Amino acid sequence: MxxxxxxxxxxxxxxxxxxxxxxxxxxxxxxxxxDIQEPxxxxxxxxYHGKTPLILRPGSTEExxxxxxxxxETGTAIVPxxxxxxxxxxxxxxxxxxxxxxxxxxxxxxxDPRGNSMVxxxxxxxxxxxxxxxxxxxxxPLSIGSEGSCQIGGNLATNAGGLQVLAYGNARAQVLGLxxxxxxxxxxxxxxxxxxxxxxxxxxxxxxxxxxxxxxITAAVLRVLPRPKSRATAFVGFNAVEDAGRxxxxxxxxxxxxxxxxxxMPRIGLEFVLRHADGTRDPLQSPYPWxxxxxxxxxxxxxxxxxxxxxxxxxxxxxxxxxxxxxxxxGQAKAFWHIREMMSEVQxxxxxxIKSDVSVPVAHLPEFxxxxxxxxxxxxxxxxxxxxxxxxxGNIHFNVSQPVGMDKTEFLSHWDSVTEAVNxxxxxxxxxxxxxxxxxxxxxxxxxxxxxxxxxxxxxxxKQALDPKGILNPGKLL
Ligand SMILES: Cc1cc2nc3c(=O)[nH]c(=O)nc-3n(C[C@H](O)[C@H](O)[C@H](O)COP(=O)(O)OP(=O)(O)OC[C@H]3O[C@@H](n4cnc5c(N)ncnc54)[C@H](O)[C@@H]3O)c2cc1C
Numbered sequence: 001m002x003x004x005x006x007x008x009x010x011x012x013x014x015x016x017x018x019x020x021x022x023x024x025x026x027x028x029x030x031x032x033x034x035d036i037q038e039p040x041x042x043x044x045x046x047x048y049h050g051k052t053p054l055i056l057r058p059g060s061t062e063e064x065x066x067x068x069x070x071x072x073e074t075g076t077a078i079v080p081x082x083x084x085x086x087x088x089x090x091x092x093x094x095x096x097x098x099x100x101x102x103x104x105x106x107x108x109x110x111x112d113p114r115g116n117s118m119v120x121x122x123x124x125x126x127x128x129x130x131x132x133x134x135x136x137x138x139x140x141p142l143s144i145g146s147e148g149s150c151q152i153g154g155n156l157a158t159n160a161g162g163l164q165v166l167a168y169g170n171a172r173a174q175v176l177g178l179x180x181x182x183x184x185x186x187x188x189x190x191x192x193x194x195x196x197x198x199x200x201x202x203x204x205x206x207x208x209x210x211x212x213x214x215x216x217i218t219a220a221v222l223r224v225l226p227r228p229k230s231r232a233t234a235f236v237g238f239n240a241v242e243d244a245g246r247x248x249x250x251x252x253x254x255x256x257x258x259x260x261x262x263x264x265m266p267r268i269g270l271e272f273v274l275r276h277a278d279g280t281r282d283p284l285q286s287p288y289p290w291x292x293x294x295x296x297x298x299x300x301x302x303x304x305x306x307x308x309x310x311x312x313x314x315x316x317x318x319x320x321x322x323x324x325x326x327x328x329x330x331g332q333a334k335a336f337w338h339i340r341e342m343m344s345e346v347q348x349x350x351x352x353x354i355k356s357d358v359s360v361p362v363a364h365l366p367e368f369x370x371x372x373x374x375x376x377x378x379x380x381x382x383x384x385x386x387x388x389x390x391x392x393x394g395n396i397h398f399n400v401s402q403p404v405g406m407d408k409t410e411f412l413s414h415w416d417s418v419t420e421a422v423n424x425x426x427x428x429x430x431x432x433x434x435x436x437x438x439x440x441x442x443x444x445x446x447x448x449x450x451x452x453x454x455x456x457x458x459x460x461x462x463k464q465a466l467d468p469k470g471i472l473n474p475g476k477l478l
Contacts, residue, residue, distance in 0.1 A: 008475040012096040013076045018054050021076075021098060024066045029104065031055040040081060040099055041092060044146075045355075048089035048441060052079075055099040061179060061187060061218040067100060068216065068471075069185025077474050080212035082154025083125060085146035087357070088440025090211045090476045091154070097474070102153050105218060108132040116224050117176055117193045122153025122217045129222065138224035141168035145341045153217045159209035161436030163340075166392035167260040167297070168225070170436065172208045177221035180207050183214075183467035193221045206462065211438050212473040214466045228297035231260075232304035233333040234312060236324040237288030244290050245366045247320045248391060251294060254311045258304070261295040262392035269343050269388050272401075276346040280339055283325045292391065293340050295333075343388050347401055350384070352408040354400045354418045360431035362394040368429055369396070375421040376400050380414055395435040398422050423450075439477045447477070 013021075022030040031037050032054050041050045058064045071078050077097040084091055093099055102123035109119040113136040120129050126147040133140035142155060144162035154160075156178070161170045168174070177192040190204055207215055238244045244264060251259050267289050273280050284291075296311075298304040308326060315321045327333035347353045360368045373385045382403030389397040400418055402411035423433045423446070433450055434443055448456055463470075463478055 008077075008094070010077050010094070010096040010474060011075065013053060013074065013098065017070070017074045017076060018098075020070055020074075021054060021056055021067060024063055024070065025056050025058050029057040029059065031057070040084060040101060043087075043089060043092055044085055045087065048092040050092040051095045052093045052097060052099050055101055057101050057104050059104045061105075061181065064100065064102075064105075064181045064216050064218055065185045065187050067098075067185075068181050068183060071098070071471050072184040072469060075469055075471065077471050078216075079473055080153070080157070080216045082122070082151035082157070083146065083149040085150040086154065086158060086440060087355070087437045088434075088442040090158070090438060090440030090473065092441070094475055100216060102151060102216070102218070106151075109219060111136050112193065113138055113224075115193055116226075117221050118224055119191060119193075119219060119221050120152050121219045122151060122156075124152050126150050126152060126155055133222075133224045134227070136224075137227055139227045140174065140222060140224050142171055142174055145344060152220060152222070156208050156217055156220060157210060157212050158438045159436070161390065161393065161395065163263065163390070164260050165390060165395075166262060167257065172205065174223050175204060175208060175220055176223055178204050178207055178217055179219040180215040180217050183469065183472050187218075188215070191219060191221050206466075209438065211440060211477045213463060213477050214472065216472075226299065228299060228304075229301045230298045230304040231333070232296045232308035233327040233336055234294050234308055234324050235283040235327075235336045235339075236292045236294060236312070236315075237284045237286075237322045238290040238292070238320075239288060239322050241290050241369050242366045243320050243322075244292055244391065245363070246318075247292070247315050248362070250315060250318070250320065251311055252392075254314065255296055255307055258296050258298050258307060259294065259392070260297045261293065263293040263340050263389065264391035264396070265291045265293070265340065265343060265388045266386060267291070268384055268401075269346075269386050270339065272346040272350060272386070273339050273342045276349045277338070277342040280335070280342070283336060283339070284323045286323065288322050293336055343386075344397070347386065347399060351402040351404075351406070352411040353386075353402070354412065354415050356398040356419050356422045356426075356433070357389075357395070357435050357437040358398055358422065358426045358431055358433055359393065359395040359435035360426055360429040362392070364429045364431075365391060365394060365396065368425060368431070372398055372422050372425050375425060376418055379417055379421055380411075382406070383411075383418075390436075393435070394431070441476055444475070444477060 105123040
């Protein structure tokens with residue numbers, strides 16, 4: 001399944017080494033009981049199930065530093081873990097690695113509304129960071145379906161994307177500075193709140209998206225923004241995906257940077273949500289093959305509603321949209337978003353699901369969707385493609401639910417052939433086989449096939465320089 005690579009040949013740490021690790025955090029924060037370890041060792045999709053001799057829950061940067069110094073001395077492999085919501089198995093150990101969970105390091109260290117920044121520890125959840133910004137009348141614009149559980153450290157280590165990248169950029173764009181513990185235990189204090197700093201190589205960007213393989217992020221200076229004064233949300237139906245594409249072009253033209261979300265969903269996705277998510281209802285009167293959830297945010301109190309109304313009027317005149325509902329209240333906007341947010345979870349109720357997280361240049365998306373759907377159905381007739389996601393970023397989660405009645409294991413045995421077919425089309429369009437979820441364990445074997453030898457060599461050189469003993473998250477990414 002999923003291009004699985006074998007576990008690296010790791011030695012198990014000795015009982016004495018484990019006792020030394022435990023002493024750093026204290027018995028209370030070291031977990032060796034398998035029952036208590038369980039939630040840290042299985043991930044959201046139940047694709048990866050790991051083992052570990054020990055989980056450590058440090059409470060300070062100094063403790064993380066001492067853990068890595070000891071790991072470096074003893075050659076113990078370490079898996080950094082945030083909220084355990086990653087979707088490529090990168091946060092799950094194979095067998096002998098010690099897991100370092102950042103969950104106790106969850107303080108908001110400081111907030112500076114005039115400087116539009118805040119210093120947040122790696123273990124703070126994304127939702128807590130958003131709330132901390134809101135309390136000083138600022139917006140922290142990173143927003144993803146797992147925001148109640150995922151942590152800032154995990155968001156940065158995966159360079160998370162999500163629902164508002166179109167307007168605000170991905171996780172990388174939200175960071176001004178970092179504090180990182182290096183593989184040998186040294187602490188790099190790069191907590192600078194500067195917008196401009198051209199003093200050599202950009203070390204900060206090296207750690208963002210490094211999936212726990214170069215260092216443990218312990219804190220970050222995050223950029224925040226003035227909060228929008230008005231928002232307007234609409235749920236739009238299309239007769240064809242090409243219409244959605246033309247509507248997106250129009251929305252970009254008319255909203256002058258205020259379009260914060262453009263999320264595409266197919267009819268089958270809405271049907272799954274209506275079937276499995278309590279309290280949901282179809283926002284439109286009739287069914288349509290495709291939908292988009294769009295949002296406009298404005299810095300003016302009365303700014304967003306006129307823009308969305310003008311946009312939908314023009315789209316109706318141009319016969320781009322079949323129907324649309326504008327949210328009349330905050331509650332209705334939330335109900336529209338709930339449909340989008342449930343799109344991943346409800347697939348669990350429909351049997352096996354083969355997942356791809358891909359991107360292509362946005363103008364090619366309609367053609368990509370048609371060709372990838374045809375290719376999947378040719379391999380697995382009766383399977384149910386459910387491509388959805390961040391249309392505005394050219395990023396589609398090309399998921400495929402199993403044919404009704406098929407054995408789940410038999411279906412999942414087609415994982416590699418289905419993702420191969422989708423990826424081949426992605427690469428034809430000059431796209432990426434991992435738009436926002438990273439490489440982890442799931443796509444590690446694919447990386448050398450999509451990166452040039454020069455890129456692979458540069459990445460290995462950086463890894464060797466920063467983690468010469470290869471103790472940080474071995475068997476992931478590289
Ligand atoms: C319902 C759902 C919706 C999602 N939607 C999106 C989405 O829209 N966009 C998106 O990009 N992702 C999405 N994800 C994936 C996931 O939430 C993100 O990848 C998230 O950034 C992972 O954060 P985490 O704290 O859970 O990290 P984990 O899963 O714990 O770890 C992920 C990786 O980061 C490393 N890591 C964690 N913390 C640190 C640290 N402090 N220092 C160094 N390395 C660290 C781990 O070793 C691992 O390699 C979704 C997941 C779910 C379950």
